[in-house]
Amino acid sequence: MSMDKIALADLSLDELSALFKAWGEPQFHAVQVWRWLHLSSVTSFDEMSDLPARIRQELAENSVLNSLLPVHVQSSVDRETEKVLFRLRDGKNIEAVSMRQPRRRGGRHTVCVSTQAGCPVGCAFCATGQQGFRRNLSAGEIVEQVLFFARKSPESPVSNVVFMGMGEPLLNYEATVKAIRILNAPQGRNLGARHITVSTAGVVPGIKRLSGEGMQVGLAISLHAPNDSLRQSLVPLGRKYPLRALIAAARDYFASTGRRVSFEYTLFNGINDSVSLAAQLARLLAGMNCHVNLIPANRNADSTFRAPSRDRVAAFRDELIRRGVTTTLRRSLGGDIQAGCGQLAAYDTLLKPCTSGNR
């Protein structure tokens, strides 16, 4: 696919309007195109029936409607979870996941998007991190992951978007924020910022910047350890941004957005799952209005990082709760499609709370 053509999903409505202006076309046609792109399932410019033929031709010559090519789809047995591998225009691959709850469980439709092909952070336990970094995605490539699932199942509109796929969103800051604004735009999908969550391995300057955007986007911080030395061994970015600074940034985020921060804590057997570490975690978060999500590790190629036994997981959770930390234990499910991608499997579990005990 040609890289010279503009990917329409990369443009804000203002930018699309400016393009139409440059073409000498009336503005209201830009709004029409924007709506076709974001709110319909058309796959070609010819289907944009209310546009003059000359504009359809101009668009076809200069732009592309889709820059992502779905090359592989995996569905869980219950068909609630679907993981899609997309090929980008330059041949690189990314993945996105859609999770649809049945109506009796709320009917939420969450799409998890990637922000980078690969990831430069290099967490030892993460399948994406182990691939290395290829490149940042554009805003349009992020937005199109959502549009793909929205078009595929018009009967269950996308209600939530989580930035928990491949890559570190806050190391691709501009495209991430632009994608959020495009998804947020009232003339387009109009997805509320409160229904969007950005997950970060702890890029402190990015968290600070995000808190000043005037958007009420949810923030999830992948903590995984309550002290710097352990954290640095799991999340290399911890060397650059120590816990003191990270926790301070999380507090500020809550103060300026009113959104309670969640901390993701993936449990790795024998590595970060002892009861004394739970106590240390509770001390670290003492007095903070936050939430801890415990996630037993997903299997990936590296056998060093395995989920603890149920008993160890429960003991860790109980210690946090005993010390007053709001905690949810997430369970792994849809194991049939999690294989091979520890990280994509992870957020699948994030959104599905356990049902017994505090689970």
Ligand code: SAH
């Ligand atoms: N880079 C961002 C967002 C993408 S990773 C971040 O790290 O937060 C999404 C989540 O998957 C993170 O919480 C990450 O720590 C988690 N994860 C990665 N590999 C995992 C694995 N093998 N098991 C469980 N969670 C994993």
Ligand code: SF4
């Ligand atoms: Fe990157 Fe997140 Fe994976 Fe770490 S866990 S390597 S930050 S995608």
